Amino acid sequence: MIKLEKIKSTPIPTLKRLTRYLSVIHQLKESKTDYISSTEIANIMGLDPIQVRKDLEFTGISGFPRLGFKIDDLHFAIKEILNWNNTEDAFLVGAGSLGQAILGYDRFKSCGLKIIAGFDINPELIGKKISNIEIYHINKIPNLIKRLNVKIGIICVPASSAQDVVDLMVDNGILALWNFAPIHVNVPSDIIIENAQLSQSLGILTHKLAEKIKAY
Amino acid sequence: MIKLEKIKSTPIPTLKRLTRYLSVIHQLKESKTDYISSTEIANIMGLDPIQVRKDLEFTGISGFPRLGFKIDDLHFAIKEILNWNNTEDAFLVGAGSLGQAILGYDRFKSCGLKIIAGFDINPELIGKKISNIEIYHINKIPNLIKRLNVKIGIICVPASSAQDVVDLMVDNGILALWNFAPIHVNVPSDIIIENAQLSQSLGILTHKLAEKIKAY
């Protein structure tokens, strides 16, 4: 009987931890050490070393007994899983206060994301450059998505406009959406959507705090 | 043999979905319907109705066969779990571009959070008001945390200063931290910390997009 090799894709919880390992590893790259063990990572982050090792399995990198993993290799391999060694162009819609903060944020470039244009409906913003990224009128977006073959859209418009903007982008060929509007938007099942729900994270915090205060 | 009733606290995955149900329910409050069923919520959000029902169990609200759940009751009960019916005061540190976006964001008030002051080291910001919230020098923070009994701190400083700011706040009695800096910060085990890791969410998006493109 032939046993098919089950291709195990990286679980979401693992992906989330991998990005955190990356930031720890990134800090450590400065220091002189070449290796880091699962135990060390776990200690720094307050996790279980076994879990760290299990997660790192998905990188395909082998560790060395007594030494741990080669930092440079890990760093590269984790970025590879996240596809952060390549850079995808992206459009951002809604150049308001959050949109401008994101436009001005350099770090996403090392996270595989290059925002190449912004879009808005506010005439005062159109034509302006924010951190060297030009803002266009939203009606330019259909044409530009196709012409520049942009695959990622970032939604920073008010909740009330989010669905419309999403529809517009999806209709014109966007493949993945990063949504900051605090609302559920509908997309076809083949479109990737990630909600950067800040309120989700806030909800966990306020819930835990309430539990804690209740328990004295 | 006495069987102890196990007190099951709300699982984190459930909490996350609850905040999403809330936004769906919120939209529906406008419409004329008084009830919503797990099936409807599931359809809107592309989830399994059984899972929705399981999640809603944690609210303690009973549904009605054939009708579903009373929207108003659900709305209240979910906010109760998240502790969003109460409001906690919070301090925000780092009134840069992201900090200012958050300071200007009204919606967090309905998520149990009231930011009552901002802090920075940039002299140009000190004394300014952003969305009616005054910015103070960071050296005022120890005194004010204690005097105003503030429990939540929001970290919007650069990664390089995050640990220092966290330490300062923890030393002065902060109980919960909402961290936007893309870095692992160390806190004592009794301090609640939630990382609003945007790059985590971005990582999932870029990973999925790469998988999708690979698969053609």
Place this chain on the structure above:
DNA sequence: TTTTTATCGATAAAAAAATATCGATTTCTC
């Protein structure tokens, strides 16, 4: 009124994720 139907919610099963065990390996210490 009776029947049909949609939904709830208790319980059970399956799947996924986290945690544990332990032999193999390799560096470090003596």
Place this chain on the structure above:
DNA sequence: GAGAAATCGATATTTTTTTATCGATAAAAA
């Protein structure tokens, strides 16, 4: 060079989370 110590990684177990089953219930339809 021998033994001790730390870590990896394969396998197994436990826990958590998701999904399924199905009788009970109450509104809607007949």
